[in-house]
Amino acid sequence: MRIFRAGLLPLVLAGMGVAVALCGCSPIQPWVKPYQREHLADPIMSFDPHPASASYLDHIYSVRQAARGGTGAVGGGCGCN
Amino acid sequence: MGRRPAGRARAGGRGWLVLALCALYSAPTLTGVLPEDTAEVLYDKYSGDDQQVDGKTWLIRKKFADKFDVQYSRSTDVVSGASVDVRTTGASPYIEQRTEDNVSMQYLSGKTTYTVGFIHSYEPDYTSNTTTYSVSQDMFGDLTTVSMNYKREWDDIFKMLKECSTTTSPCPEDDFVKVHDPAFGMKRMDERSYGFGVTQILTRNAILAINYDLITDEGFISNPYREARYLDSTVARGWSLEPEVYPGTRTSNAIGSDLKYYLPYRAAIDLQYRYYEDTFGIHSHTVQLGYTHPWRNWTFDASARYYVQNQADFYSDLFPYADSQNFVSSNQDLSAYHSYSFGIGASYQFSIPHASWIERSTINIRYDRLVTNYENFRYWLDTNPAAGINPGEEPLFSLRADIEQIFLSLSF
Amino acid sequence: MSHSSTHSRLGAALVATAATLLLALPALAGSDSAPAPDFSLPARSGSTLSLDQFKGQVVMINFWASWCGPCRKEMPLLDDIYRRYGRMGFTLLGVNVEPDRGSALAWLKQTPVTFPILFDADSKVSKLYGVAGMPTTVFIDRKGNVRMIHESYNDGDENVYLNEIRALVQE
Numbered sequence: 001m002r003i004f005r006a007g008l009l010p011l012v013l014a015g016m017g018v019a020v021a022l023c024g025c026s027p028i029q030p031w032v033k034p035y036q037r038e039h040l041a042d043p044i045m046s047f048d049p050h051p052a053s054a055s056y057l058d059h060i061y062s063v064r065q066a067a068r069g070g071t072g073a074v075g076g077g078c079g080c081n
Numbered sequence: 082m083g084r085r086p087a088g089r090a091r092a093g094g095r096g097w098l099v100l101a102l103c104a105l106y107s108a109p110t111l112t113g114v115l116p117e118d119t120a121e122v123l124y125d126k127y128s129g130d131d132q133q134v135d136g137k138t139w140l141i142r143k144k145f146a147d148k149f150d151v152q153y154s155r156s157t158d159v160v161s162g163a164s165v166d167v168r169t170t171g172a173s174p175y176i177e178q179r180t181e182d183n184v185s186m187q188y189l190s191g192k193t194t195y196t197v198g199f200i201h202s203y204e205p206d207y208t209s210n211t212t213t214y215s216v217s218q219d220m221f222g223d224l225t226t227v228s229m230n231y232k233r234e235w236d237d238i239f240k241m242l243k244e245c246s247t248t249t250s251p252c253p254e255d256d257f258v259k260v261h262d263p264a265f266g267m268k269r270m271d272e273r274s275y276g277f278g279v280t281q282i283l284t285r286n287a288i289l290a291i292n293y294d295l296i297t298d299e300g301f302i303s304n305p306y307r308e309a310r311y312l313d314s315t316v317a318r319g320w321s322l323e324p325e326v327y328p329g330t331r332t333s334n335a336i337g338s339d340l341k342y343y344l345p346y347r348a349a350i351d352l353q354y355r356y357y358e359d360t361f362g363i364h365s366h367t368v369q370l371g372y373t374h375p376w377r378n379w380t381f382d383a384s385a386r387y388y389v390q391n392q393a394d395f396y397s398d399l400f401p402y403a404d405s406q407n408f409v410s411s412n413q414d415l416s417a418y419h420s421y422s423f424g425i426g427a428s429y430q431f432s433i434p435h436a437s438w439i440e441r442s443t444i445n446i447r448y449d450r451l452v453t454n455y456e457n458f459r460y461w462l463d464t465n466p467a468a469g470i471n472p473g474e475e476p477l478f479s480l481r482a483d484i485e486q487i488f489l490s491l492s493f
Numbered sequence: 494m495s496h497s498s499t500h501s502r503l504g505a506a507l508v509a510t511a512a513t514l515l516l517a518l519p520a521l522a523g524s525d526s527a528p529a530p531d532f533s534l535p536a537r538s539g540s541t542l543s544l545d546q547f548k549g550q551v552v553m554i555n556f557w558a559s560w561c562g563p564c565r566k567e568m569p570l571l572d573d574i575y576r577r578y579g580r581m582g583f584t585l586l587g588v589n590v591e592p593d594r595g596s597a598l599a600w601l602k603q604t605p606v607t608f609p610i611l612f613d614a615d616s617k618v619s620k621l622y623g624v625a626g627m628p629t630t631v632f633i634d635r636k637g638n639v640r641m642i643h644e645s646y647n648d649g650d651e652n653v654y655l656n657e658i659r660a661l662v663q664e
Binding site: 028029030031032033034036037039040042043044045047050051052053056057060061063064065066067068069070071072 | 285
């Protein structure tokens with residue numbers, strides 16, 4: 001019962017703290033704001049500007065070279081002899 | 082109503098604003114964005130090593146209600162010839178067509194994207210069905226995206242045999258047909274793939290992606306036409322062939338990273354690295370450097386890629402005798418080698434008059450040159466003991482291939 | 494400490510929690526009556542506009558950028574809204590968040606709009622309003638209080654805007 005002796009303010013803050021935690025506010029504030037994303041949004045910065053073409057090259061490499069995966073591409077099938 | 086005195090406004094107002102903004106932040110309103118509607122047609126050609134593959138792909142993607150996205154693509158490849166190890170085993174030159182259908186659907190709900198896909202590919206001696214599932218989540222103010230994916234593949238493998246459709250002997254060329262070899266029957270291969278990826282915005286100009294894939298294969302993992310080479314003093318050329326034998330399973334781990342950086346004068350550099358290892362004893366490194374430069378209606382890009390791997394545990398270019406080990410393979414893809422590729426591409430954005438419903442149209446071309454220098458795979462057809470080239474002393478093989486692509490892309 | 498005093502403190506804590514939770518309950522994007530922070534920004538017309546000038550009117554602030562797909566998509570719809578309600582004590586301010594005006598002006602040349610465009614080149618107003626997504630639309634009532642903050646744009650959101658505007662304009 002000792003926590004109640006400190007006064008009303010800590011109680012209110014604790015209550016708000018619980019509410020804030022429940023409401024899902026992240027303690028990590030984004031260091032790149034949405035309005036600062038002009039460079040990242042530029043098409044030249046896209047990881048996958050030409051998916052059909054990239055998937056084709058990826059397929060050639062996976063057929064002729066042992067390594068597969070680790071590139072974030074998702075595909076399938078064979079086509080190899 | 083005038084302005085409140087500055088001091089009071091700060092004490093009372095800011096507290097409310099923090100609470101209000103907190104409340105707003107908790108609400109699931111920030112949503113991802115689905116890609117634009119797209120239609121693409123791609124023509125490609127791989128020429129190298131006496132093998133040529135001509136391909137064509139068309140793709141269409143459509144959004145519905147800003148929540149669903151469906152994509153369908155069909156690829157057709159015509160393969161003429163065969164890779165060197167298949168050719169040197171006496172397999173005859175062939176022309177084969179492979180078709181692949183790929184359909185996938187994405188559902189966007191708040192910050193989560195769910196994707197389900199199905200791929201079916203068919204060629205006369207290989208049928209493959211794959212299902213893919215993927216979930217991705219944006220977090221930390223959309224600076225981070227985490228995704229997980231699972232892929233399951235079922236393959237049915239046959240071996241083609243040339244047969245004469247008539248009883249004429251010798252068989253006229255036109256009467257040859259290809260059928261499934263009953264002695265080989267049908268073999269199954271199952272693959273399961275588990276993937277995890279993180280994309281992180283580092284600064285206003287840099288973004289990093291890291292991907293990890295665990296892939297396991299089970300069943301008939303090798304190739305029905307490929308054979309392993311062993312030393313055989315009983316024949317003139319000094320070597321003979323036996324069917325290759327692979328382990329029944331193969332498990333691999335690959336972890337790769339991709340960093341993109343925006344240059345102040347408007348260009349982008351891309352740096353990729355991947356480490357790979359598997360239960361065949363293969364370790365490999367892949368490094369790629371790319372550069373993208375826009376100029377007026379054009380976008381140019383160039384890339385250089387280096388790949389190096391060591392050989393599989395059970396690989397040899399020339400085994401000492403037949404049945405020398407449990408698992409044998411002389412597959413060039415499992416040998417030790419260095420591979421270099423250079424690629425350049427250009428993309429031109431143009432407008433189509435009287436078609437304002439087409440938001441963007443681009444015509445793209447790309448050329449890649451692939452050079453692979455094998456450290457312990459030799460050109461078997463060059464054996465000539467009479468000239469002093471004994472088995473195992475043939476020149477090391479080197480693969481050179483040209484890869485060309487041209488495609489048209491429209492977005493609506 | 495007396496029993497009743499403990500209870501009243503506990504009660505106060507619970508009320509504070511409940512109040513905060515109620516605030517956190519999302520309607521669409523949370524409704525609140527925090528006074529809208531004032532600001533002044535250069536406008537496309539060449540003059541400087543400040544939020545204070547529009548007290549007594551319903552103000553809709555739309556934070557946008559030319560590089561943002563959904564922002565571009567909703568601009569013509571925002572223009573329709575501006576034309577329709579402009580005479581009923583309503584105004585729409587388009588706040589462009591790009592550090593350099595060039596791309597925004599080039600885009601506006603292709604897709605003109607009639608409502609005022611302000612340039613927040615150093616992001617001070619974006620920070621002031623805690624813009625957490627692109628686009629962000631803020632609705633301010635005639636008394637100068639923030640009534641709704643709507644993030645992102647999806648097909649059909651213009652109806653949400655219209656409902657809010659109609660409600661605020663009738664106050």
